[in-house]
Amino acid sequence: MDYKKLTDDLRAAHNAALVATDRIEDNGTANMDxxxxxxxxxRETKVLEAIKEAGxxxxxxxxxxxxxxxxxxxxxxxxxRDKAVTVFVDVMVNRGYDAIAYRQMD
Structure with a gap:
């Protein structure tokens, strides 16, 4: 596992999600997505470090x-949140990861 690549990919997915949600009004059903x-x-410790480093x-x-x-x-x-999760998952899947959306209404 290339943890540096994981960090970079997580950061790229997060940035894409932020751009996609920049001008979206945050209304609708509250959720825990x-x-x-x-x-x-x-290695869990390395993965958690990569996640943290990606913000x-x-x-x-x-x-x-x-x-x-x-x-x-x-x-x-x-x-x-709904849009951010959708975009994030798409980016990670396109980069070869096994990622899915967990959807839960509040």
Whole structure:
């Protein structure tokens, strides 16, 4: 696992999400949407460092659909968060990662 590349890819996805949500009004249904990223055989401490270096937050490895990392990728709480998660997942998938959107209404 190339952790430097992971950091760069996370940063790129985060930047794309920020650009995509820059002018979106944050109205609509409040949600708890996050990105679920699986990285088999990766060292958790290194992954968490990469996530932090990319300017994102994750409490640690979680079990949802397998083991992975729930990432908060937006400061919004409604439409902005929804769009940010969608864009973030698209960028990560296009870069070869196994990432999906976790959707939850508040």
């Amino acid at each position: 996050k990105v679920f990223l699986t990285l088999p055989r990766a 994102l937050y994750c409490r640690g490895k979680r079990r949802w659909i397998g083991e992975g990392y729930m990432l908060s990728v937006s400061k919004g709480q409604a439409n902005q």
